[in-house]
Amino acid sequence: MTTTPTGTAEGTSTLLDVRALRKVYPGRGRGVEAVSDLTFTVGAGELVCIVGPSGAGKTTLLRCVAGLLDCTSGEVVLEGRKVTAPPVGMAVVFQEYGRSLFPWMTVRQNVERPLKEKKVPRAERQRLVREALEAVGLAEVHDAHPWQLSGGMQQRVAIARAVAYEPRILLMDEPFAAVDAQTRAELEDLVRALWKRLGVTVLFVTHDIDESVYLARRVIVLSSSPTVVLEEVGIDLPDERDQLTTRSDPRFAELRAHIYQLIQQAKEGHRPADRRPGNDGGLRRSGRFL
Numbered sequence: 148m149t150t151t152p153t154g155t156a157e158g159t160s161t162l163l164d165v166r167a168l169r170k171v172y173p174g175r176g177r178g179v180e181a182v183s184d185l186t187f188t189v190g191a192g193e194l195v196c197i198v199g200p201s202g203a204g205k206t207t208l209l210r211c212v213a214g215l216l217d218c219t220s221g222e223v224v225l226e227g228r229k230v231t232a233p234p235v236g237m238a239v240v241f242q243e244y245g246r247s248l249f250p251w252m253t254v255r256q257n258v259e260r261p262l263k264e265k266k267v268p269r270a271e272r273q274r275l276v277r278e279a280l281e282a283v284g285l286a287e288v289h290d291a292h293p294w295q296l297s298g299g300m301q302q303r304v305a306i307a308r309a310v311a312y313e314p315r316i317l318l319m320d321e322p323f324a325a326v327d328a329q330t331r332a333e334l335e336d337l338v339r340a341l342w343k344r345l346g347v348t349v350l351f352v353t354h355d356i357d358e359s360v361y362l363a364r365r366v367i368v369l370s371s372s373p374t375v376v377l378e379e380v381g382i383d384l385p386d387e388r389d390q391l392t393t394r395s396d397p398r399f400a401e402l403r404a405h406i407y408q409l410i411q412q413a414k415e416g417h418r419p420a421d422r423r424p425g426n427d428g429g430l431r432r433s434g435r436f437l
Contacts (some may be wrong), residue, residue, distance in 0.1 A: 159190030162316060162322070162348050167221035170207050185221070189316075194349040195200060195344050196359035198406065198412045199369030199377075200379045205352045209320050212350065213239050217264035219303045225316065242321040244302045245432035248293040251433030254280070255289040258308045282341060285414055291302070293383070299330035303337070316348040324354065332390050339388065358409070360384070361393060370410045370418055377413055380406060 166187040171178045182205040189195050197205055199363050210216040212223050214233040223230040246306070247258050255276055272437045280286045283303040293301050302322060309317055321343045339362060342349050353359050357365045363382050370377045384398060384413065393399055 159192055160165060161188045162191040162226060163189040164214065166224065167258040168208070168211060168218055168223065169220040170204070170211060170216070171219045180373040182211075183368075184375050186368055187376055187379065189350055191315075192346050192367065193349065193369045194339070195365045195367060196296050196351045196353055196363035196365050197277075197367045197369065198353060198356060198359045198410065199374065200371050200410055200429055201354065202372055203355075203369045203373040203413070204372055205369065206320055207351050208369075209239075209350070211317055213237060213318055214240075231262075236315040237317075237318065238312045238314035239303075239308050239318045239320070240305050240322045240325050244298070244322070244325075244374060245293070247263055247305055248301060250292060251295050252299040252416055253290050254285060255351075256305075257293065257304055258311050261308060261312050270362075275311045275313065276307075282336060282344070283307045297330075299326045301332065302326060302334060306334075306337065306341070310345065310347075314347060316350065316387065319349065319351045321352055321354060323358070331358070336390065338362060356403055356406050357394070360399055360406065361388060361390075366402075366406060368406060368413070370413045371416060375419060377417070377419055378411075 153185075165185055165187050168182055169180070170182040171180045181335070185208060197208065199205055207216065211218050212230065214223075214230045214237075225234050228234070249260070251421060258276045258279055259272055262275060267275070276285070276289075278290055283305060283306055284301055285300065288296065288300070293304060296304070305322070326334065335358060338349070338351070341347070351359075351362060353362075360382055366380045366382060368377045368380065369375070380402065381401060383396050384393060384402070
């Protein structure tokens with residue numbers, strides 16, 4: 148097959164720049180090196196997925212990007228400014244949606260809370276909350292409490308809260324891992340719809356290869372720990388996607404198989420230097436860009 152190695156998508160300006168990021172957790176001796184040397188960029192308006200073996204440091208990476216965790220060395224630069232704390236204009240949706248929502252608050256109050264902290268005027272808050280809840284299909288349950296909703300609906304609340312904040316970049320850490328397959332498909336389509344409608348940049352961490360191919364324009368495949376970028380794969384599927392047609396496309400199967408093979412190689416300890424011509428399992432790569 149032919150894959151499409153890419154950097155930031157052609158024609159877009161760089162919004163996020165991760166430069167030689169390294170993270171070592173303190174411990175006996177030298178500590179535990181979770182991330183070794185991660186370098187990649189994300190363009191404004193891109194939807195990029197990150198996949199890798201279990202324990203590859205995907206969540207560590209995302210927390211460093213979000214300013215929730217200090218880098219040991221290297222840096223994260225957002226819009227030309229080094230990230231040293233949670234930056235303005237960034238929102239995060241975590242996997243554990245139940246723990247990120249306040250059970251004593253209504254849906255509307257949960258979505259409104261970060262806007263209050265941002266000191267957004269009341270009329271503007273009400274408009275943003277209303278539009279966000281309409282966008283995720285929860286306008287009719289705005290007075291319900293999270294514990295009254297299904298897991299999928301609770302995650303929609305978390306997404307609405309992020310959207311209402313009007314972020315320039317949205318980080319999502321395996322947000323659909325705890326929901327059933329049908330709900331996952333609905334939420335995947337919701338994310339793509341919001342991405343296209345709002346023009347927000349999305350960096351989406353997932354352990355699901357199919358999900359990464361379906362959602363993204365580009366997939367960054369990580370090695371096993373200590374983590375580096377093993378390969379970047381451009382997803383040259385049609386921009387208009389749906390669960391049935393897209394997943395039935397032969398190209399979808401080719402991309403899925405290639406990323407699966409990369410992750411298997413990562414589990415075996417392969418590093419980027421090992422992926423030289425003639426040592427890629429017979430896969431052919433080209434310089435073709437999206």
